Amino acid sequence: MGLKEYMNDIVEAVTTTAKGMRITARYGVDPKEEVTLQYPEERWEIPAGYRGFLNNDVKTCTACTMCVKVCPVDCISLESVRGADKKMVLASYDINIGRCMYCGLCVEVCPPKSLKHTSGYEMASVARGELILHFIAEDAAEIKARVARQVAEAAVKAEAAKAADLSSDLSSEAARAAKEEAAKGEPKK
Amino acid sequence: MTVRTDALPTQEMTINMGPQHPSTHGVLRVILTTDGEVVTRAVPDVGYLHRGLEKIGERVTYAQFMPFTDRLDYLAAMNCNCAWAWAVEKLAKIEVPERAEYLRVIVCELNRISSHLIAFGSYTADMGAFTPFLYAIRERERVNDLFEMLCGNRLTYNYARVGGVSGDAPPGFLEKTKEFLDYFEPKLDEYNNLISYNKIFVHRLANVAVIPAEEAVAYGLTGPNLRGSGVPFDLRKDEPYSVYPKFDFKVCVGTGERGTPGDCFDRYMVRINEMRESVRIVRQAVARIPDGPVMAKVPRLFKPPAGEAYFRSECPRGETGIYLISDGSVNPFRLKIRTGSFVAMNIFEKVTRGLMIADIVAVIGSLDIILPEIDR
Amino acid sequence: MSGPADYIFYAAAAMTVGAAILVAILPNILYAAVALLFSFAGVAGLYVLLSADFLAATQVLVYVGGILVLLLFAVFLSNRISGGNITNPTHFRLPAAAICLVLFGVLSYAAVSTPFAVKRGVYLPTxxxxGELLMTRYLxxxxxxxxxxxxxxxxxAFLSRPDRGATEKDDMREGKA
Amino acid sequence: MEALARSLMNAVPLLAGVPLWAVTLLLIVAAAVVILVFALTFEGVGSLVLRKVAGDIQARIGPNRVGPNGILQFLADGVKLVLKEDIIPANADRLLFKLAPYFVFVGSFAAFVVVPFGVGLIAADLNIGIYYVMAVTSLVVVGVLLAGWASNNKWALLGGMRAAAQIVSYEIPVGMALIPAVLVAGSLSLQDIVRSQGGLLGIFGWNLFHNPFSFFSFFLYFTAAQAETNQTPFDLPEAESELVSGYNVEYSGIRFGLFFLAEFGDMFIVAALATACFLGGWNVPFFHAATLPWIWGNLLSLGVFLAKAFTMVLIMMWVRWTLPRLRVDQLMRMAWKYLVPLTFINLLGVSLWLLVFKGKGIPAMIASLFG
Structure with missing residues (x-):
């Protein structure tokens, strides 16, 4: 190693260090360069398509199970029974957001667009059970029992109507009554 | 540097580096046999993050596997998304609307930038300079903001779909992208001034773990690791896919700028230069993006014809090759993924012989491995 | 000077001698090295009491900073360091003790019987x-x-680097970097 | 101390009956306590400032949760360190494991004794001041080596070995780079060295501007001293990205705290020595602080000294957050192939300068030119 190289080494070390230190100094003294977001006090703007926690509007949900089928991690579980009016009645709709990976496939396939991403992203819990979102507060067994009762009632009424050989409008009235019954009992989140 | 084992009769020491070690970029375990500070043998022990991704792929449908590709390389999820989409489209011969392809290229290149930023940042942090890492993270956050705007997520995007992309660019996205590029491009010069050409940094990287071009090819290295050895092989140019042929960009190769071609510094510089090229590509794509739909007609119950396809695309960590066999059902019959990080691990033992412990960190960082890609 | 200085002398002397005995009898080399550290510190304290502060600092710098560290290095490099039990077995205890006793007797006799010149002086920088003596009389x-x-x-350096040609080349290569 | 004790006994009639040695002892203890409190405070505040500086440089904010703007963070850290569980690894050598942090801390703290804080503010104005600092800080090496070994952890052992090799190597350039100041002042006492830089030349009276060789000496000293105190870019013994945390990897709680405090203590010692030897120490430019009443003179000089020393500490932090880390062989090469020869050349240069120009510095010569 020649003397020239030796000196070059020293000079290069000093100049490159100085260059770097100039940049860090600029950041150090310029308060405008601070980019930290003071999170709990400040929040960033959440864009429109943000994939936060899932929310299912159970009023419009048709219990088609598309979301259950498409979910790659099986975090959605859904129970439904066929109501008196031949439509599916949701007995339970749970999303385990501890498993959910927010891929949004379920939202894309939902035919009535009842399943949606919200902008929520804050949740902390000490038990895994708390990470399961229940969208139907009522107990699934109760709903099932009630729907089964309604179905039976409707069947009995239909039977009776048939047996009494009454006119068709009466039968439809009975059906409507059954439907109203079902609507009243429809659970809310 | 040669191993000076003959100099003094000393005892070798076996040290376990990882799976919990700050510089192994995850749960990589390297079993080091050292003679003092000199490493006589470094054997990587992979598999701590094995999740059976390929097996999962055989059990879910083609569309359902998309979110799993996010986890293949979580720092470049967009690239993996698109690679999967391209592979399935190749298998099923689906024509994708051009706007969707443009959007894919934009997000792929943006993600290449953000991935290389992490590679750059964590590398400097490995070398002891913590500040550039935070600068890199700051820039990456802006890319994440863009992606959040586009698809709603910041890390695992699940943006591409078989036959297109999940959503069109929201209003303002392209403008914001341009804004980001204008902001980002000068930062690269700043990085170079701050650290790339810093004497200590150059000394730490130059002439360390030299991989000659023939060896790089023989070991099957891909991506920046291969180009760092001076082999101008880039799938975007050499096996063009998507709309890449429409863009003008340069393939960055290692030139031995500060030492021998194929050393750690070359691999590092290739990444820095690639960010600049990515900026160029995104600029062109944003300027020329056509209007139109972003999704081809794909049946809901998607069943590709029986057959097989191999598609490889240029991901930030090298070639991600997806080999698919379909038996005509909704699930792939067999899925095999080839990743850049895994092949980089092959050469690890060879290039680390005779280096110092600190160099092991430098080699891991310069190969820019990511564990989910290695273990899958 | 009487009073506290005497006590300090006895404390320092006790530390020196006690630690020295520990150095000789402790089976663990590293413990012995730490005991040696205390022994050196005691000697440094004695120097301070004799107003030889330069010598005291030299004692610490050379013996603690140099020789002791070298000793520890040697222990680290020469033994199965990761094993954890570095032992220093003792042999011939009885003969050694006898020799020590005899030596102790001779030295104490010499110390007691020699008429040391007792000089009372003020503290002066030495x-x-x-420096002057080293540069003139004892040059x-x-x-x-x-x-x-x-x-x-x-x-x-020569002994530890037999392969001179290779190392020279390495240095050249590193120097180029 | 004895002189001070005598004057105190003369001044305070109450102490007349007390033996001289008791008062001296009391004064020594008092001085030690004051120094300890200062050292601990500096080390605490230093850790906070370090993090704040890191925040500023890294485009962040830094700690800002404890107390207004985070200024009480160091207290929280201290409380945390004290309250933390004290873990000793099962296969560690318990005795040495416990002993090692004290060696390190004592080695670092003992150097504070000779730091010339002000005109009369020095715990012990030893006539071997600089030499004493070099001697007691060598105790740190032993502590680090023992800590590395006693942890029974290979990373810790490597860290300990690195630290010892590094500190031993860099002691030479550090010492050699300080000698020009000693030569100019003609004394090893730090007070004498500081006094020699006073006078009416203002900042040009500083050893930094005395001659070209002493100018370079300052930078050589600063570089070498950074290495001796394991600061980035020479923080190899605790390189967290290679050796995880080096010799203190197995330490927790207040034992770790002692290492930590010693590190900041070393930082201050380096800054203080640089200030005292090259930057004029407590000398106020164009002004004799000694002519003021005792209390004001000392306060003023203390302020000046601390301002200079803290500036140096800030520069060290700035360097720390900018530069990457060297490799072991490069570190050694830097010491033996660059710093040692350069410091020797410098030493030769300064000696020749003092011989040829009869001890006069450039500013003094220029001043004499203009009368």
Whole structure:
């Protein structure tokens, strides 16, 4: 190693260090360069398509199970029974957001667009059970029992109507009554 | 540097580096046999993050596997998304609307930038300079903001779909992208001034773990690791896919700028230069993006014809090759993924012989491995 | 000076001797090294009591900072360091004890019977005097000692690097970097 | 101390009956306590400032949760360190494991004794001041080596070995780079060295501007001293990205705290020595602080000294957050192939300068030119 190289080494070390230190100094003294977001006090703007926690509007949900089928991690579980009016009645709709990976496939396939991403992203819990979102507060067994009762009632009424050989409008009235019954009992989140 | 084992009769020491070690970029375990500070043998022990991704792929449908590709390389999820989409489209011969392809290229290149930023940042942090890492993270956050705007997520995007992309660019996205590029491009010069050409940094990287071009090819290295050895092989140019042929960009190769071609510094510089090229590509794509739909007609119950396809695309960590066999059902019959990080691990033992412990960190960082890609 | 200085002397002397005994009998080399540290510190304290502060600092710098560290290094490098039990077995305890006793007797007799000149003086800096003496009266021994040390250094470096050609080349390559 | 004790006994009639040695002892203890409190405070505040500086440089904010703007963070850290569980690894050598942090701390703290804080503010104005600092800080090496070994952890052992090799190597350039200041002042006492830089030349009286060689000496000293105190870019013994945390990897709680405090203590010692030897110490430019009443003179000089020393500490932090880390062989090469020869050349240069120009510095010569 020649003397020239030796000196070059020293000079290069000093100049490159100085260059770097100039940049860090600029950041150090310029308060405008601070980019930290003071999170709990400040929040960033959440864009429109943000994939936060899932929310299912159970009023419009048709219990088609598309979301259950498409979910790659099986975090959605859904129970439904066929109501008196031949439509599916949701007995339970749970999303385990501890498993959910927010891929949004379920939202894309939902035919009535009842399943949606919200902008929520804050949740902390000490038990895994708390990470399961229940969208139907009522107990699934109760709903099932009630729907089964309604179905039976409707069947009995239909039977009776048939047996009494009454006119068709009466039968439809009975059906409507059954439907109203079902609507009243429809659970809310 | 040669191993000076003959100099003094000393005892070798076996040290376990990882799976919990700050510089192994995850749960990589390297079993080091050292003679003092000199490493006589470094054997990587992979598999701590094995999740059976390929097996999962055989059990879910083609569309359902998309979110799993996010986890293949979580720092470049967009690239993996698109690679999967391209592979399935190749298998099923689906024509994708051009706007969707443009959007894919934009997000792929943006993600290449953000991935290389992490590679750059964590590398400097490995070398002891913590500040550039935070600068890199700051820039990456802006890319994440863009992606959040586009698809709603910041890390695992699940943006591409078989036959297109999940959503069109929201209003303002392209403008914001341009804004980001204008902001980002000068930062690269700043990085170079701050650290790339810093004497200590150059000394730490130059002439360390030299991989000659023939060896790089023989070991099957891909991506920046291969180009760092001076082999101008880039799938975007050499096996063009998507709309890449429409863009003008340069393939960055290692030139031995500060030492021998194929050393750690070359691999590092290739990444820095690639960010600049990515900026160029995104600029062109944003300027020329056509209007139109972003999704081809794909049946809901998607069943590709029986057959097989191999598609490889240029991901930030090298070639991600997806080999698919379909038996005509909704699930792939067999899925095999080839990743850049895994092949980089092959050469690890060879290039680390005779280096110092600190160099092991430098080699891991310069190969820019990511564990989910290695273990899958 | 009487009173506290005496107590300090006895404390320092006890530390020196006690630690020295520990050095001899402790089975663990590293413990012995730590005991040696305390022994050196005791000697440094004695120097301070004798108003030889330069010598005291030298004692700490050379013996603690140099020799002790070298000793620890040697222990680290020469043993199965990761094993954790570095032992220093003792042999011939009885003969050794006998020799020690005899030596102790002789030395104590010599110490007691020699008429030491007791000089009461004030505390004066000694550094300048030492420097001057080293540069004038004792220049030759000083230089001879330095040359000897240099020779030892070169010899050690030579012994630890038999493959001179290869290392030279390495240095060239590294130098190019 | 004895002189001070005598004057105190003369001034305070109450102490007349007390033996001289008791008062001296009391004064020594008092001085030690004051120094300890200062050292601990500096080390605490230093850790906070370090993090704040890191925040500023890294485009962040830094700690800002404890107390207004985070200024109480160091207290929280201290409380945390004290309250933390004290873990000793099962296979560690318990005795040495416990002993090692004290060696390190004592080695670092003992150097504070000779730091010339002000005109009369020095715990012990030893006539071997600089030499004493070099001697007691060598105790740190032993502590680090023992800590590395006693942890029974290979990373810790490597860290300990690195630290010892590094500190031993860099002691030479550090010492050699300080000698020009000693030569100019003609004394090893730090007070004498500081006094020699006073006078009416203002900042040009500083050893930094005395001659070209002493100018370079300052930078050589600063570089070498950074290495001796394991600061980035020479923080190899605790390189967290290679050796995880080096010799203190197995330490927790207040034992770790002692290492930590010693590190900041070393930082201050380096800054203080640089200030005292090259930057004029407590000298106020164009002004004799000694002519003021005792209390004001000391306060003023203390302020000046601390301002200079803290500036140096800030620069060290700035360097720390900018530069990457060297490799072991490069570190050694830097010491033996660059710093040692350069410091020797410098030493030769300064000696020749003092011989040729009869001890006069450039500013003094220029001043004499203009009368």
């Amino acid at each position: 550094t300048a005097d030492i 030759l021994p000083f230089e001879v000692a330095s040359v000897l040390l240099l020779a030892a250094l070169i010899g050690a």
